Amino acid sequence: MKSRFWATLLLGLMAYVVLPLPGLSAPLNKRIDNQRAKVEKKKRKEGVLTSTISRYNNRIDGLQGDINGLQSRQRRIQATLDGKRAELLDARDGLERSRDRLVRLRADLAKSQRALSARLVEIYKSDEPDALTVVLEADGFTDLLDRAEFIDRISQQDQRIVRTVRRLKAEATKQEKQLESLEKKAEAAANVILARKNELVTSKSRLLRSQGTLAGARGERRAVLFKVRNSRQKAQDDLRSLEAANIKAQRALQGAGGQLDRKPTNGGPIKRGSGELIWPINGTISSPFGQRWGRLHAGIDLPASEGTPIRAADSGRVVLAAVTGGYGNYTCIQHTSSMSTCYAHQSRYGTSQGSSVSQGEVMGYVGNTGNSFGAHLHFEVRINGNPVDPMGYL
Numbered sequence: 001m002k003s004r005f006w007a008t009l010l011l012g013l014m015a016y017v018v019l020p021l022p023g024l025s026a027p028l029n030k031r032i033d034n035q036r037a038k039v040e041k042k043k044r045k046e047g048v049l050t051s052t053i054s055r056y057n058n059r060i061d062g063l064q065g066d067i068n069g070l071q072s073r074q075r076r077i078q079a080t081l082d083g084k085r086a087e088l089l090d091a092r093d094g095l096e097r098s099r100d101r102l103v104r105l106r107a108d109l110a111k112s113q114r115a116l117s118a119r120l121v122e123i124y125k126s127d128e129p130d131a132l133t134v135v136l137e138a139d140g141f142t143d144l145l146d147r148a149e150f151i152d153r154i155s156q157q158d159q160r161i162v163r164t165v166r167r168l169k170a171e172a173t174k175q176e177k178q179l180e181s182l183e184k185k186a187e188a189a190a191n192v193i194l195a196r197k198n199e200l201v202t203s204k205s206r207l208l209r210s211q212g213t214l215a216g217a218r219g220e221r222r223a224v225l226f227k228v229r230n231s232r233q234k235a236q237d238d239l240r241s242l243e244a245a246n247i248k249a250q251r252a253l254q255g256a257g258g259q260l261d262r263k264p265t266n267g268g269p270i271k272r273g274s275g276e277l278i279w280p281i282n283g284t285i286s287s288p289f290g291q292r293w294g295r296l297h298a299g300i301d302l303p304a305s306e307g308t309p310i311r312a313a314d315s316g317r318v319v320l321a322a323v324t325g326g327y328g329n330y331t332c333i334q335h336t337s338s339m340s341t342c343y344a345h346q347s348r349y350g351t352s353q354g355s356s357v358s359q360g361e362v363m364g365y366v367g368n369t370g371n372s373f374g375a376h377l378h379f380e381v382r383i384n385g386n387p388v389d390p391m392g393y394l
Contacts, residue, residue: 035239042232049228056221063214070207077200084193091186098182102175109168116161273394277313278360280343280379289389298387299342299380306347306375308366312357313341313379313394321353327378328370331363339393340385344378345369 271279280302287301316335320342324330327344331351334340347367357363368375381390 032239035235039232039235039239042228042235046228046232049224053221053224056217056224059217060214060221063210063217066210067207067214070203070210074200074203074207077196077203081193081196081200084189084196088186088189088193091182091189095179095182095186098175098179102172102179105168105172105175109165109172112161112165112168116165275393277341277381277390277393278311279394280310280313280341281308281366281377283377286376289387289391296387299344299378300390301376301378303374303376304366306365306367308375308377309362310343310346310350310364310366310377311360312363313359313381315359316340316357318351318353318355318357318363321349321351323369326371328372329364329367330370332382333357333363338384340382341390342380342382344380345372345376347375 271282273279281304283302283304285300286303287297289300290297312333314333314335316333318331319334319340320330320332322330324344327342329346329349330342330344331346331349332340332342343364345367346364346369348365349363350365351357351361351363366375366377372378379390380387381393382388
């Protein structure tokens with residue numbers, strides 16, 4: 001008795017796993033198909049994401065090349081900057097030396113000019129007419145020095161003073177020009193250094209932005225990889241669980257089918273079609289096999305008055321006779337090792353689990369139990385536990 005109870009419970013659980021529950025869940029094979037489709041969809045998505053990741057890798061490689069180029073440019077700019085700094089220091093040293101020399105030349109020139117002025121005054125006092133004439137006729141100090149008549153009257157010492165004044169004046173002029181050139185050179189070097197500094201700052205800013213973009217691309221790639229791997233792994237795990245449950249249930253049904261006496265007994269069918277099975281009741285189809293309301297309708301619906309006798313479509317052994325979810329009072333008969341038929345929404349049973357029935361034997365009565373909206377028979381044909389269209393066998 002206990003063994004029969006546990007066998008009934010086990011087969012009930014198997015049917016609950018394998019068979020569809022109207023209004024509650026899709027049949028297991030449909031869930032497996034859906035899960036396989038989901039895995040394939042995720043694989044396609046992974047392919048798209050792999051292309052995206054490949055673009056990320058190319059982008060990262062490009063950014064790394066830009067960074068390497070910026071670093072090389074930064075080193076060149078630094079070398080130029082160091083050279084210009086040395087050049088500026090040299091220019092500043094030369095500028096300081098030129099300024100010192102110019103100060104000395106100006107002092108010497110002033111001293112020589114004072115000596116020459118004193119000498120001119122002395123000459124004027126000693127020989128006033130000629131000296132006055134020279135001075136009055138001269139257009140300026142330079143012209144005064146250039147006049148041959150005045151130079152002829154100056155002594156050798158006077159000539160040395162004049163040459164000194166000329167030399168110092170020429171050197172002072174030259175030094176002023178050199179000083180101006182050095183100042184321009186120093187200014188140019190300073191401007192070049194400033195430009196190089198600004199360019200260096202810009203390069204460093206670009207380098208930092210590129211590094212930030214590179215880090216962002218890497219982070220985005222890691223996030224995408226993590227998401228894709230987790231999503232696909234979960235879908236595959238779910239699929240393996242469903243397939244394992246399906247195999248377990250099918251083995252239970254096949255095990256029950258292996259114990260059958262496969263010789264059909266005679267029975268009186270109500271209605272026979274062109275297939276190997278007889279119609280369980282004499283009626284018309286109100287709802288065929290196929291998709292309905294977004295899910296698989298795993299059998300055909302045959303409306304009839306409540307209490308109408310239901311006959312076994314073929315000989316076999318009753319492997320399930322129990323209330324099963326939305327099916328209400330539900331009976332399944334195993335006919336061969338692979339084929340079984342199931343009858344749902346019965347008002348009451350006409351047989352019990354473990355019993356053998358003959359084709360055409362009354363095994364139940366039409367009812368309205370479970371998820372049903374009027375008395376009818378929901379009839380299914382299953383191959384290896386998977387629902388197929390009964391019209392191929394009636």
